[in-house]
Amino acid sequence: MQPNTKSVAQHHDVHQSEHHELSFWRKYVFSTDHKIIGIQYGITALMFLLLGFMFMMIMRWQLAYPGAAFPMYFFIAPIALMGVVVLFITGIKPSVNTVAGLSLVAMAALIWYLGSSDENFPDGIMLPEFYNQMGAMHGTIMVFLGVVPLAVGAFGNYVMPLQIGAPDMAFPKLNMMSYWVYFMGGVTMLISFFVPGGAANSGWTSYPPLSNIATTGQTIWLLGMVFLISSSLLGSVNFIVTIVQLRAKGLSFMRLPFFVWAQFVTSFLLLLAFPPLEAAGVLQLMDRLAGTSFFMPSGLVVSGQILPNTGGGTPLLWQHLFWFLAHPEVYVLILPAMGIISEIIANNTRKPLWGYKSLVYAAIFLGFMSFIVWAHHMFMTGMGSTISAFFQTTTMIISIPSVIILSALIISLWGGSIRFNTPMLFALAFLPMFGIGGLTGLPLGLSSSDIHLHDTYYVIGHFHYVVAPGTIFALFAGIYFWFPKATGRKMNETLGKIHFWGSFVCMNFIFFPMLIQGLAGVSRRLYDGGEQYAHAQSVLYLNEVMSVAAWVMALFQIFFIVNFFRSIKKGEKVSDNAWEATTLDWSATTSPPLAHGNFDTVPEVHRGPYEYSVPGQKNDFTPQHQKA
């Protein structure tokens, strides 16, 4: 490697002399720089998260007050107002705020369009068909357009190359393409609201035969998914090659920050698990457009009529192909979150992570196992008790590495003198919240207790505990943590703490009642929240509790949004290594990092990732590139 390091250094010198300015479009829009692409991913994904959240709040109105007229302007006004505030918060010069402000206004317009249509809300009352659209699109947007692009596209893109000492991703043009294909996927999904019958309405899982006979929105949904799958394929190839090939000299695999390991395993999951869903998507498109019957059994009766299709297919095939992706997808949602949390915990306890090697091996094992647990989503489909027994066993096994990771992170806190800043508060909250999410999964993974719990609100409560106060808290933690790296400024601590405590309390008021309702047997996907069912009556009052908590939580997000956009220009200026961290992203680059090449001098790594409070050192942190 020695000769190459030299040649890189030479290139760097050459570059200094021919430093030319890129045009506005190449610099900020069609950029090939991983940092810009990371920010593009981040802003887009945050906007989609907010849109998915809006859909959920609209659904929660219906669940809390079934049959009451929808007060649309109460939902639109804050978003529109915030859009205008963000637009003008730092003047009207084109910036990230302009894009975000316009997106917020567009979001308000979309909800106005949906809310004022008589097809969705005759006399202001939500129709069940529209509730189904909201349900399907909430799930799709949150998973495929919000959380994964934020966790992988944004954090992976921005932070990972910095942490491994790389000048950029291995394939910068593919990186740009991956963002724009993702963007196209998002646009496609949004377009589906404007076709006859509205957006997809068969749930984010799109189970046939329902989805096969659904309105045009489902076809658009499938096309959107093809875009999103292609985008994540391009991204994951890029991530793996970058991590394997572009590590700085001396940065062996066992010296990688755990965040990089998490992204590495995640990329393999995206690479190998998504193609079967693409295949399934193609088959469903054939069913819908070419009249095939891959997922259609013979003699299916819909509305009293036998469908004219030839039959011979099976709806179970879709479920297998779908969950073959969608279970690894669960780990795509959680692994990057664990990576972010590890960085923040090591940094704020000022101690090495406890059991770094076990964390790494657990993450790899988790990745392998996640490919052979998928059918635990299908215990109730009649696939037989032998297969159920197999998948129940693998499911119990896969909980072990998750427990190892969580335990290692909790033990890491032991004896540390913890700095309770905003990122650390989110990270600390992640641990018990993910713990609840994980533990509530065990009864679902056992095929006998699943008989009672399947398809109830218990399932919803379980996976939302993993993703919402779990992953999304980790993503908030990451945003507060790496904000100074991207902007050179810190986000406001007071506003951050208000945001944290508000969200933390509200999250539990939203999701814990779901577990109670689910145990009482209330089914998911009911548009009236279970009002028609006798067994649901005793827990029906919780619907209002959850809804109010959701709306209050929305108010607390305003603190985050204002803090975020205000701090870009007006936040407190901090040094390059704002948190006194050891990894290369903090210790070897400027804040914000150099436009091209990331590093002043090519870093060389001499030690592990978390050498905090090493006895005999002058500081309580020893950067990875500091010589022995």
Place this chain on the structure above:
Amino acid sequence: MEIPYTIETREDTGVNNAKLGIWLFLASEVMLFGALFTTYILLRIGSADDWSQLNDILNVPLATLNTVVLISSSVTMVMSWASLMMKDFKKYKLYMGLTILCSFGFLIIKYFEYSAKFEHHLYPSTNTFLAIYFTMTALHGLHVIGGIIVNTYFWGPGSKMWNTQPERFTNRIEIAGLYWHFVDLVWIFLFPVLYLL
């Protein structure tokens, strides 16, 4: 700052970026076609019909010819890369040209097969066997078209790189070749599974 290892191999991993990238891409392609082959197996096992008789309507001689054409194109693809390794650009042009011709030949034969089916009113919607037959061969055909686009670019405008960065250009042909062999390999599986079994 240049991205390291775009051309030269990294010592401790033994590959350059593009080669690792294409192998990862092919791994995901294996999963894509793997899912479709799995679908084939599941549908065939669950079917009330005897698929070994349903596929009698397919034209085995034409498909055999197509197999020969596609394997030949793989051979010429290797030859085009080998020519570059021997610094013989003219031969590269010849062999790459032949590869592209063979790929077109494959598609033309496939077109005759498809249109014969349509003439007899055999469509994807006719039965589940034809559904999976059309889906898999069409998806494979899309991959052939993708290969033609890439190879034609490297045969035409893309070949200018030979004058400036011969090593990088040779790498590109090797990588295009890996993809092309994969497309070939998929057909080697499709042919017996759909036509013979």
